[in-house]
Amino acid sequence: MNRLIRYVALAAFASVPLWLHDPYLLNAFITTGILIIAAMSLNLLLGYTGQLSLGHVAFFGIGAYTSALVSLGFDVELIGGIRVVHEPWPVWTGFVIGTLVAALCGYAVGKLSFKVRGAYFVIVTISFAEVVRLIALNWVELTQGPLALTSIPPMTLGLPGVGYLDFYSKQSNYYLVLAVLVVSYIVIQRLVCSRVGRAMIALKENESLAVSVGIDVTRYLVLAAVFSAGIAGAAGSLYAHYLKIIDPDVFAFLYTVTMVIMVISGGKGTLAGPIVGGLIFGFIPVAARSFATPEIQWILYGLLMIIIVFVLPKGIVPAIEKWFAASGARADPEPLQAKMHDAP
Amino acid sequence: MSIMPANTPQPVLSVEHIAVHFGGLIAITDMSFVVNQGEIVSLIGPNGAGKTTAFNVITGFLRPTKGEVRYKNTSLSNLKPHEVTSLGLARTFQRTSVFQSVTVFENVMIGLHRRSRSTLLDTLLALPREGRAEAELRNLAHELLEIVGIARRADELAGSLSYGDQRLLGVALALATDPSMLLLDEPVSGMNATETARFMELLNRLHGRGMSILLVEHDVPMVMGVSDRIVVLNYGRIIAEGPPAAIRGNPEVIRAYLGEGASRHAAH
Ligand SMILES: Nc1ncnc2c1ncn2[C@@H]1O[C@H](COP(=O)(O)OP(=O)(O)OP(=O)(O)O)[C@@H](O)[C@H]1O
Ligand SMILES: [Mg+2]
Numbered sequence: 001m002n003r004l005i006r007y008v009a010l011a012a013f014a015s016v017p018l019w020l021h022d023p024y025l026l027n028a029f030i031t032t033g034i035l036i037i038a039a040m041s042l043n044l045l046l047g048y049t050g051q052l053s054l055g056h057v058a059f060f061g062i063g064a065y066t067s068a069l070v071s072l073g074f075d076v077e078l079i080g081g082i083r084v085v086h087e088p089w090p091v092w093t094g095f096v097i098g099t100l101v102a103a104l105c106g107y108a109v110g111k112l113s114f115k116v117r118g119a120y121f122v123i124v125t126i127s128f129a130e131v132v133r134l135i136a137l138n139w140v141e142l143t144q145g146p147l148a149l150t151s152i153p154p155m156t157l158g159l160p161g162v163g164y165l166d167f168y169s170k171q172s173n174y175y176l177v178l179a180v181l182v183v184s185y186i187v188i189q190r191l192v193c194s195r196v197g198r199a200m201i202a203l204k205e206n207e208s209l210a211v212s213v214g215i216d217v218t219r220y221l222v223l224a225a226v227f228s229a230g231i232a233g234a235a236g237s238l239y240a241h242y243l244k245i246i247d248p249d250v251f252a253f254l255y256t257v258t259m260v261i262m263v264i265s266g267g268k269g270t271l272a273g274p275i276v277g278g279l280i281f282g283f284i285p286v287a288a289r290s291f292a293t294p295e296i297q298w299i300l301y302g303l304l305m306i307i308i309v310f311v312l313p314k315g316i317v318p319a320i321e322k323w324f325a326a327s328g329a330r331a332d333p334e335p336l337q338a339k340m341h342d343a344p
Numbered sequence: 345m346s347i348m349p350a351n352t353p354q355p356v357l358s359v360e361h362i363a364v365h366f367g368g369l370i371a372i373t374d375m376s377f378v379v380n381q382g383e384i385v386s387l388i389g390p391n392g393a394g395k396t397t398a399f400n401v402i403t404g405f406l407r408p409t410k411g412e413v414r415y416k417n418t419s420l421s422n423l424k425p426h427e428v429t430s431l432g433l434a435r436t437f438q439r440t441s442v443f444q445s446v447t448v449f450e451n452v453m454i455g456l457h458r459r460s461r462s463t464l465l466d467t468l469l470a471l472p473r474e475g476r477a478e479a480e481l482r483n484l485a486h487e488l489l490e491i492v493g494i495a496r497r498a499d500e501l502a503g504s505l506s507y508g509d510q511r512l513l514g515v516a517l518a519l520a521t522d523p524s525m526l527l528l529d530e531p532v533s534g535m536n537a538t539e540t541a542r543f544m545e546l547l548n549r550l551h552g553r554g555m556s557i558l559l560v561e562h563d564v565p566m567v568m569g570v571s572d573r574i575v576v577l578n579y580g581r582i583i584a585e586g587p588p589a590a591i592r593g594n595p596e597v598i599r600a601y602l603g604e605g606a607s608r609h610a611a612h
Contacts, residue, residue, distance in 0.1 A: 194467040195453075195456075195462065198454045199457055206441060208441070212437070213454065213457055213517055
């Protein structure tokens with residue numbers, strides 16, 4: 001049942017560029033898709049380990065800047081007159097390195113802050129994002145600061161002598177984002193449906209009990225942070241090579257808030273939650289643009305969020321699951337267990 | 345390996361001169377006792393005597409102010425709780441402790457954490473070994489639920505179980521770590537007479553398999569019934585130690601614990 005829904009959804013999304021030719025709407029799908037990947041990564045931390053990363057956009061931005069700089073090349077002078085010159089590398093290496101650097105930052109932040117959890121983790125992540133934003137803003141030689149990094153090349157896949165695949169068109173970018181989204185989904189699904197995910201859920205539910213059954217708290221929280229940050233970094237890289245321009249505004253707090261809203265409204269701690277929440281909140285501005293000014297759009301945005309949180313405090317996906325379990329589906333009375341067992 | 349005569353008691357857990365101070369409050373003073381291989385030892389004493397504190401020290405949740413705990417000749421002094429568990433020492437909690445919002449079955453699957461042989465790579469690549477390891481765990485989980493007698497509740501949310509069943513699930517979680525010694529903190533509190541009797545049966549079965557057990561319990565008849573030895577604590581100090589018969593007749597124990605305990609229980 002669950003699996004069928006997944007395949008139908010995937011087929012439906014794969015068909016979008018075949019019938020949708022309006023570039024504005026296709027663009028909305030692509031940017032929403034990128035945000036959904038970021039929201040999925042946030043969900044791994046927030047939904048499964050229960051830790052709120054309010055600086056999550058930092059990992060997204062680090063992925064974006066790293067990937068852009070690797071593919072653009074740079075020439076900077078460090079303290080002490082050491083000059084670092086980097087010739088442009090193939091774009092796909094930027095994607096890989098951007099993902100890895102973001103994951104490494106996730107490791108560092110995880111190690112630093114999981115000794116002090118809860119509210120402290122929130123503060124550490126916010127501060128981290130602010131520090132990274134200030135670096136992006138002020139290290140002009142590397143990042144161009146507020147002038148933005150421009151002419152970022154589009155994604156290219158391939159090897160010399162074998163052939164290349166360029167992602168110039170909106171259609172191709174759509175499929176690229178969809179592919180990364182599917183891979184991220186599978187990675188997260190495999191993690192959370194395994195002993196790793198059970199350890200994370202255990203830590204969220206009852207930490208003393210979790211350690212008493214032999215679960216190493218720090219290890220699993222850091223593991224979650226690494227994967228979460230890495231996936232956010234991958235999304236950031238897609239963003240940079242799609243828009244071809246990034247400035248320090250990618251670190252805006254607003255983006256983190258958007259991701260949190262997507263996760264919470266869709267249902268944190270569920271695999272489909274960030275996707276459902278992401279589609280809703282990614283498309284509100286699109287749906288509202290014909291009749292509402294941007295200010296009104298934001299008010300609608302806020303109102304919808306408040307309504308969802310009040311009516312469905314656990315989010316949309318758990319509410320639907322509960323409804324399915326209650327109405328008729330006597331054969332499947334425990335959605336939680338079904339979900340946790342539903343490994344591919 | 346040294347060869348021991350069959351009856352020589354072999355200490356597995358030794359608590360050596362433990363003291364615990366919380367700021368000015370002295371919770372435990374100079375506590376020493378041992379639990380031998382395969383023994384059921386009960387730690388009893390009035391409320392606030394320091395029993396749970398002793399558990400917390402032994403299992404690495406609390407650093408003692410002084411003293412050392414050794415398990416099978418390994419010092420536990422600098423180990424974290426999850427490392428203590430890895431040595432085969434598992435505990436339950438006084439306040440009911442289960443993973444509330446997942447099913448009973450998933451609870452035990454979580455408890456089996458250390459028993460899985462799958463690695464992160466197996467998981468990410470969904471290698472066959474991952475599937476086999478998970479199937480193995482599911483079998484073990486069913487077995488454990490059978491052992492503690494709540495298999496019929498497997499698919500219910502742990503938080504929705506009766507109090508007594510939640511306590512049994514707590515024991516299943518501890519057993520899931522494959523311990524050689526169990527520390528049970530008031531396991532039958534909140535159970536009715538039938539449940540308590542069933543639980544004593546379970547204890548005896550575990551005992552029969554050679555499990556060493558350290559038990560904290562206010563239920564005096566139960567303690568007298570199952571224990572090989574009893575250690576009595578009052579105001580953080582051991583005031584008596586010995587087999588049930590000796591403890592029952594010890595005047596200091598009657599004064600400190602049994603009298604007070606009996607009136608306290610009568611008041612409930
Ligand atoms: N973390 C702590 N900080 C300060 N004092 C504590 C702490 N934990 C326990 N105490 C105190 O230490 C003493 C011993 O408490 P403990 O919980 O070990 O008693 P107990 O024997 O388990 O009692 P009960 O039968 O009520 O469970 C009590 O006076 C308690 O208030
Ligand atoms: Mg206690």
